[in-house]
Amino acid sequence: MAVERVAERAPARPPVWNDPRFRAIFFQALVLALVIGVGAYLVNNTLTNMEKRGIASGFGFLGTTAGFSISTTLVPYTEESTYGRAFLVGLANTLLVSVIGVFFATILGFIVGIARLSRNWLVAKLAAVYIETLRNIPLLLQIFFWYFAVLRNLPSPRQSFILFDIFYLNIRGLNTPAPVFEEGFGWVLLSAVVAVAAAVSIVRWARRRREETGRPFHTVYTSLAILFGLPTLATLLAGSPLHWEYAVLEGFNFQGGMVMSPELVALVFSLSTYTASFIGEIVRAGIMAVNRGQTEAAYAVGLSPGLTLRLVVIPQALRVIIPPLTSQYLNLTKNSSLASAIAYPDLVLVFAGTVLNQTGQAVEIIAITMAVYLTISLLISMFMNWYNRKMALVER
Amino acid sequence: MNDRAQTYLPGTHPDLPPPPSMVGVYGWLRANLFSSPVNVILTLLAAYIIYLAFPPLIQWVFINADWQGDTREACRREGACWVFVKVWLRQFMYGRYPSTEIWRINTAYAILALGMIPMFIPRVRGKAWIAAFLLFGYPVVAYYLFYGSAFGQVVVETPLWGGLFLTLVIASVGIVGSLPIGIVLALGRRSRLPIIQSVSIAFIEIWRGVPLITVLFMASVMFPLFMPEGLTIDRLARALVGVMLFSAAYMAEVVRGGLQAIPKGQYEAAQALGLNYGKMMALIILPQALKLVIPGIVNTFIGLFKDTTLVLIIGLMDFLGTIQSAGTNPQWLGFAIEGYVFSALVFWVFCFGMSRYSQHLERKLRTTH
Numbered sequence: 001m002a003v004e005r006v007a008e009r010a011p012a013r014p015p016v017w018n019d020p021r022f023r024a025i026f027f028q029a030l031v032l033a034l035v036i037g038v039g040a041y042l043v044n045n046t047l048t049n050m051e052k053r054g055i056a057s058g059f060g061f062l063g064t065t066a067g068f069s070i071s072t073t074l075v076p077y078t079e080e081s082t083y084g085r086a087f088l089v090g091l092a093n094t095l096l097v098s099v100i101g102v103f104f105a106t107i108l109g110f111i112v113g114i115a116r117l118s119r120n121w122l123v124a125k126l127a128a129v130y131i132e133t134l135r136n137i138p139l140l141l142q143i144f145f146w147y148f149a150v151l152r153n154l155p156s157p158r159q160s161f162i163l164f165d166i167f168y169l170n171i172r173g174l175n176t177p178a179p180v181f182e183e184g185f186g187w188v189l190l191s192a193v194v195a196v197a198a199a200v201s202i203v204r205w206a207r208r209r210r211e212e213t214g215r216p217f218h219t220v221y222t223s224l225a226i227l228f229g230l231p232t233l234a235t236l237l238a239g240s241p242l243h244w245e246y247a248v249l250e251g252f253n254f255q256g257g258m259v260m261s262p263e264l265v266a267l268v269f270s271l272s273t274y275t276a277s278f279i280g281e282i283v284r285a286g287i288m289a290v291n292r293g294q295t296e297a298a299y300a301v302g303l304s305p306g307l308t309l310r311l312v313v314i315p316q317a318l319r320v321i322i323p324p325l326t327s328q329y330l331n332l333t334k335n336s337s338l339a340s341a342i343a344y345p346d347l348v349l350v351f352a353g354t355v356l357n358q359t360g361q362a363v364e365i366i367a368i369t370m371a372v373y374l375t376i377s378l379l380i381s382m383f384m385n386w387y388n389r390k391m392a393l394v395e396r
Numbered sequence: 397m398n399d400r401a402q403t404y405l406p407g408t409h410p411d412l413p414p415p416p417s418m419v420g421v422y423g424w425l426r427a428n429l430f431s432s433p434v435n436v437i438l439t440l441l442a443a444y445i446i447y448l449a450f451p452p453l454i455q456w457v458f459i460n461a462d463w464q465g466d467t468r469e470a471c472r473r474e475g476a477c478w479v480f481v482k483v484w485l486r487q488f489m490y491g492r493y494p495s496t497e498i499w500r501i502n503t504a505y506a507i508l509a510l511g512m513i514p515m516f517i518p519r520v521r522g523k524a525w526i527a528a529f530l531l532f533g534y535p536v537v538a539y540y541l542f543y544g545s546a547f548g549q550v551v552v553e554t555p556l557w558g559g560l561f562l563t564l565v566i567a568s569v570g571i572v573g574s575l576p577i578g579i580v581l582a583l584g585r586r587s588r589l590p591i592i593q594s595v596s597i598a599f600i601e602i603w604r605g606v607p608l609i610t611v612l613f614m615a616s617v618m619f620p621l622f623m624p625e626g627l628t629i630d631r632l633a634r635a636l637v638g639v640m641l642f643s644a645a646y647m648a649e650v651v652r653g654g655l656q657a658i659p660k661g662q663y664e665a666a667q668a669l670g671l672n673y674g675k676m677m678a679l680i681i682l683p684q685a686l687k688l689v690i691p692g693i694v695n696t697f698i699g700l701f702k703d704t705t706l707v708l709i710i711g712l713m714d715f716l717g718t719i720q721s722a723g724t725n726p727q728w729l730g731f732a733i734e735g736y737v738f739s740a741l742v743f744w745v746f747c748f749g750m751s752r753y754s755q756h757l758e759r760k761l762r763t764t765h
Contacts (some may be wrong), residue, residue, distance in 0.1 A: 011490065024589050027592065028589050028590070028591040028592055031591060031592050031595060032591055032595075035595055042622045044443045044503060044621055045621070045623060045624050046430050046621045046622055047627065049403060049620070049623075049625065052625070059460050117437070118438070119428070119431065119437045120428065120429060120431075120438045120439055120442070121428035121429055122428075122429060122437070122438075122439050122442040122443065122446075126442050126445065126446070131466075132592065133744065134746045135747075136698075136702075136743065136744045136751065137702075137743050137744055137745035137747070138702040138703070138705040138716070138743055139702070140705040140706060140708075140716060141705060141716055141736060141739060141740055143737045143741065144716070144732075145721065145733075148723070148736075149733040149736055157727075163512040214444070251404050251481050278583070290425045293459060293481060325502065333606035334606070334608075335607065337607040337609045337610065338609065338706070340609065341708075348607070348609055348613070352610060355614075356617065362617040362618050362621060362761055363618060363621065364611060366610065366614045366617065366618055369606075369610050369613075370602075370605075370606045370610050373605060373606045373607055373610065374601075374602065374606060375590050376605075377604070377605035378601075378607075
């Protein structure tokens, strides 16, 4: 009897639409159907439209002759080259701007960030004004300002601004010395590679020895000596195979050396000053995030101020700084696409601009362009995840 | 009289004033500017930079500038020619919007201001209703004011829209439109259902991984291909959709940050009360999470506001676009700098004001200790 009564009172099986497992499957199927449906609708529309307008599809156009010229090329390129080659030129130009921009933005950003924390009132306020001004003005406006208002109004090559007697800034761009490699430079490169490998293995060996025996080793000085000494030695032995060719004013223009176009100069300048204002804030936050107790504890165990900074403060600050710093690098790379506004031939201008206009294959070209930026950003976030895992606090 | 040294019992001597070198202007200077040789050098260097930058700037902006007149010839001095900005101001603010209809834009601004002011006054009751009107009712009102067609008003086609007005329209539509999409995406990303989660992650990461320019290019050249035959969408609407999808991905990450900050106990308590997923999110989790991320939303808005300048690349005449076109007007060549400085000032005031406001909110909303 009792058993029966319990069985009677046991709740009936819930209706199937209240079963969480059924609901999960149902909602997921719904979302999937929606996504597929919308996708199919768009693809179908696109195909019909392209057929109507007589636009070919597929990636065959990459092998066709481009027939337009590009002002700045790192990769060999002529008007007879293919669209695929034009794509490579654009990609190389984007990477060029990004790399130079990241380099200067990092240096400037760290200077500004540390200056913002300076105990010197004037320096701290100056850094604050820099940060608050630059990061609250749109980047495109800054690029326009530097390009149209400043660089387009520079004097002719004869009245160039001269920096350190080797850089000349004028309306045609920035003339810099160019490296000239002679025979035997390969040995110098080889020695540099060997030096890096040696330094890395010494650091590893020293760390292992310290962990096993406790005896320290001056890795910093030794590896610096190897890194600089070995290539210098190789240079001397090979008979100085590296020369600098200086730009010389001849007639109305400069001969020799390298020239960075005004577009490139404006872009690099505005990208690095703009990004530096964000990096400055990141650096400041990172340093402030290190608890003051950490410094005091380091002093209490007898570390010198230099060692405290190197072994206690900087490693902890970097843990906070590096992740947002990499996302700023990523932003800089994405922002370099603004190049197309001042006609610097980057990926977007060359490929999503000129090539798209000539071929009309919007879908393929936009897809490739987006895929390139996606790949870069995925690579950077992979690095970030790896770094975060490596640096994660070991909690006990 | 006073030459006799006053004697004190031990412990009764009054505190001596600090030495003059430690207090007042002199003490402040010593502590903050000249505390060490390195600091002296830094101070001098900074002072030199200020000397190099500011006097010429002030000369250019104020002392040598031309303010009077309304022709190019009025600018004779070597400083800035603010006449240029004065003449083109209407263009900068409203683009080519017909001058007889500008009152419509101003009315919309006034309604917005009237709606916003009570939000800043703590004592006003019923803020939720005002906020609801601003979010849901106001866009409809603004649409009919800007575009027209209702109440027998003249229709102003979107190609005539421009200037700061267009910038504000794009930024506001972008942010208001992206908020609901962003919330749905954030919930999707936090979902335990694998397909919903991966669809959300893919959407968010794709939009966050590409530059806004490519999104706008896509909006302007690919959207027409996506649409069924015969349906053409306005160029502005295409850009708006692009901006909205783009900022929705960023918004989703901001909202996700708020969702993650809600303690697990809140979810469990809601479930213990028997609330289903929708009620749990709408009544318990989202109100707390959204309150947490208001500063983040304001920051996203600042970023979007700056990024709207990119629409000039696909041919829309936003604020920077009108400045750029005025600067290349043959009659006014050579005054581009004044235009840039003016627009930089306007953008700066907007962005700096909003960032200060978001910092203020962050302090005000911090309810923990």
